[in-house]
Amino acid sequence: MTTLIKLYGAPVSTCTARVMTCLHEKAVDFALVPVDLFSCEHKQPPFLAKNPFGQIPVLEDGDLTLFESRAMTAYVAEKFKEAGTDLIRHHDLKEAALVKVWIEVESQQFHPAIAPIVYEYFVAPIQGKSPDQGVIDANLEKLSKVLDVYEAKLSSAKYLAGDFYSLADLHHLPYTYYFMKTPCASIISERAHVKAWWEDISSRPAFKKVSEGMNFGEK
Amino acid sequence: MATPVKVYGPPLSTAVCRVVACLLEKDVEFQLISLNMAKGDHKKPDFLKIQPFGQVPAFQDEKISLLESRAICRYVCENYPEKGNKGLFGTNPLAKASIDQWLEAEGQSFNPPSSALVFQLALAPRMNIKQDEGVIKQNEEKLAKVLDVYEKRLGESRFLAGDEFSLADLSHLPNAHYLVNATDRGEILTSRDNVGRWWGEISNRDSWKKVVDMQKQQHSP
Numbered sequence: 001m002t003t004l005i006k007l008y009g010a011p012v013s014t015c016t017a018r019v020m021t022c023l024h025e026k027a028v029d030f031a032l033v034p035v036d037l038f039s040c041e042h043k044q045p046p047f048l049a050k051n052p053f054g055q056i057p058v059l060e061d062g063d064l065t066l067f068e069s070r071a072m073t074a075y076v077a078e079k080f081k082e083a084g085t086d087l088i089r090h091h092d093l094k095e096a097a098l099v100k101v102w103i104e105v106e107s108q109q110f111h112p113a114i115a116p117i118v119y120e121y122f123v124a125p126i127q128g129k130s131p132d133q134g135v136i137d138a139n140l141e142k143l144s145k146v147l148d149v150y151e152a153k154l155s156s157a158k159y160l161a162g163d164f165y166s167l168a169d170l171h172h173l174p175y176t177y178y179f180m181k182t183p184c185a186s187i188i189s190e191r192a193h194v195k196a197w198w199e200d201i202s203s204r205p206a207f208k209k210v211s212e213g214m215n216f217g218e219k
Numbered sequence: 220m221a222t223p224v225k226v227y228g229p230p231l232s233t234a235v236c237r238v239v240a241c242l243l244e245k246d247v248e249f250q251l252i253s254l255n256m257a258k259g260d261h262k263k264p265d266f267l268k269i270q271p272f273g274q275v276p277a278f279q280d281e282k283i284s285l286l287e288s289r290a291i292c293r294y295v296c297e298n299y300p301e302k303g304n305k306g307l308f309g310t311n312p313l314a315k316a317s318i319d320q321w322l323e324a325e326g327q328s329f330n331p332p333s334s335a336l337v338f339q340l341a342l343a344p345r346m347n348i349k350q351d352e353g354v355i356k357q358n359e360e361k362l363a364k365v366l367d368v369y370e371k372r373l374g375e376s377r378f379l380a381g382d383e384f385s386l387a388d389l390s391h392l393p394n395a396h397y398l399v400n401a402t403d404r405g406e407i408l409t410s411r412d413n414v415g416r417w418w419g420e421i422s423n424r425d426s427w428k429k430v431v432d433m434q435k436q437q438h439s440p
Contacts, residue, residue: 052368053328064313068323075316097283097294104287107326109272149271 005030005076008050009057010037011213014118014174015069016057021170022073024206026084070107070171077167085206087167098161102168105160113143114175121182122217136184144187147194154193158200169201177202177211221281223248224295227266228275229256230433233337233393234288235276239433240389241292243426246303251433289326292386308386321379321387329369332361333394340402362407366414373413378421388421396422396431 005023007030009016016032023030035041035056043054050058051067058065059072061079066072077087089095116139120131153160160168176198180188189195201207224242226249228235235251242249254260254275262273269284270277278285278294285291296308309315335358339350372379379387395418399405409415421427 052372053324053365064316066316066320068320068327071316071320071323074319075312078312093298094283097285097290097298100290100293101285101287104290105272107323108287108289112331146272152271 003062006033006060007031007057007072008033008035008047008060010035011210012216013037013056014178014214015055017174017177017210017214018069018171019057019059019072019076020210021173021207022076022087022167024209025087025170025204026076026080028076028080028083070103073167073171074103085165087165087170089161089164089166095162095164095166099166099168102160102166103171106168106171109146110143110172111175113139113146114179117143117182117184118175118178122178126217140184140187147187147191150197151191151194154197159197165201165204169197170207173201173207173211174214177214178216221248223250224278224280225250225252227252227254227269227277227279228261229253230430230437232256232275233334233397234274236393236430236434237288237390238276238278238291238295240392240426240430241295241307241386243429244304244307244389244424245295245299247295247299253437289322289390292390296386304384306383306385307389309380314381318380318385318387321385322390324379325387325390328365329362329391330394332358332365333398336362336402336404337394337397340404341397359404359407366407366411369417370411370413373417378417384421384424388417389426392421392427392430396427 005028007016007019007023009019009032011017011020011032020030020032035047037056041047042051042056047058048054050060050065053067055067057069057072058067059075060066061075064075066075074088078090081088081090087099089099116135120136124131150160157163159165176188179185180198188198202211224247226235226238226242228251230236230239230251230253239249239251254266256275260266261270261275266277267273269279270286272286274286276286276288276291278291285294293308306314309318335354339355339358342348343350369379376382378384395408399408399418399422408418
């Protein structure tokens, strides 16, 4: 009998949402174990033993404990490669390689530009700070350049790695979801192919299950 | 005999030498096609076809063109499993996942502050760009917190993912090398006992020494 996967995190958390979406796409049962961020549970020794960086999420599968959401999705997508949606294209060497490329593009190009913007609008206010327009503007400029490349790419294929939905597209979901609630959403919606891609990937049932819980900052 | 794979970019680029180090560890024959970035080679249409972000490295083998150094490294490990260091990315899914989480930690936590410091302290002066003391201080603090975690981990484990050198350790080499050898802030690594010990081990690998030689050759007239 296989053990139940445990995911330690919070439904509002972008990185927890990334892993939950992957688990739903693969139709893998899991238990979400809430971590109390406001009492800093993630900075205490029992949690630090699971993730020395003191961040959520953490995934436990039997004896294996993992941190870093993108390592978790890669592990789940590979372990359950014959189940649910084929997220890593393991039957085709070229497609699999292109998925890896666009996973890294999200990680190294998209994420560093979008994350500070989401932070300024959602996290800074709860720390009593106003959004820093300088940070927002600088990162919007970076993100726009990245989205120009995406716009060109998505005009010749439906998804980032080709004409198939993959883990590379999935990884963009959580931060973009929150970004679309900010005043900066137009840089997505004014690019026709990026907009169509966003509407497609964010309406997938696996993500809709997860986005219901992504109500950070809402009263 | 297989055609050598191609790597595009100058050997002084941190991301290029991440890939070169991996190819050397895996004993995969390659051809390094240097680009003159000062002349804007990386922004020319022909190059943008294979690397639409206009950055280095780009990679080509018989089957495919790729970008992003960590994607290239993972591809090399998975597609040449029987060559060179077979365990570089693990020989089973659990080992691979354990290495992958530390490779992600490198990409998400170590790389941003260390890259910023390498730029400010080693590259900006050479490019006649004014250093930003605020950025330097901020990133020193960020990197110090990350290295505190590494210090604890490397007291429990010889390398980041376990007892064997892996792609996770390798991925740190380029930025760490610049910090230690081209800035006056190297002690952020070397003054921590376990991190210092680890740095000494990983930078002494034959594969990394070859990369350093290639970098020195680019400097000579």
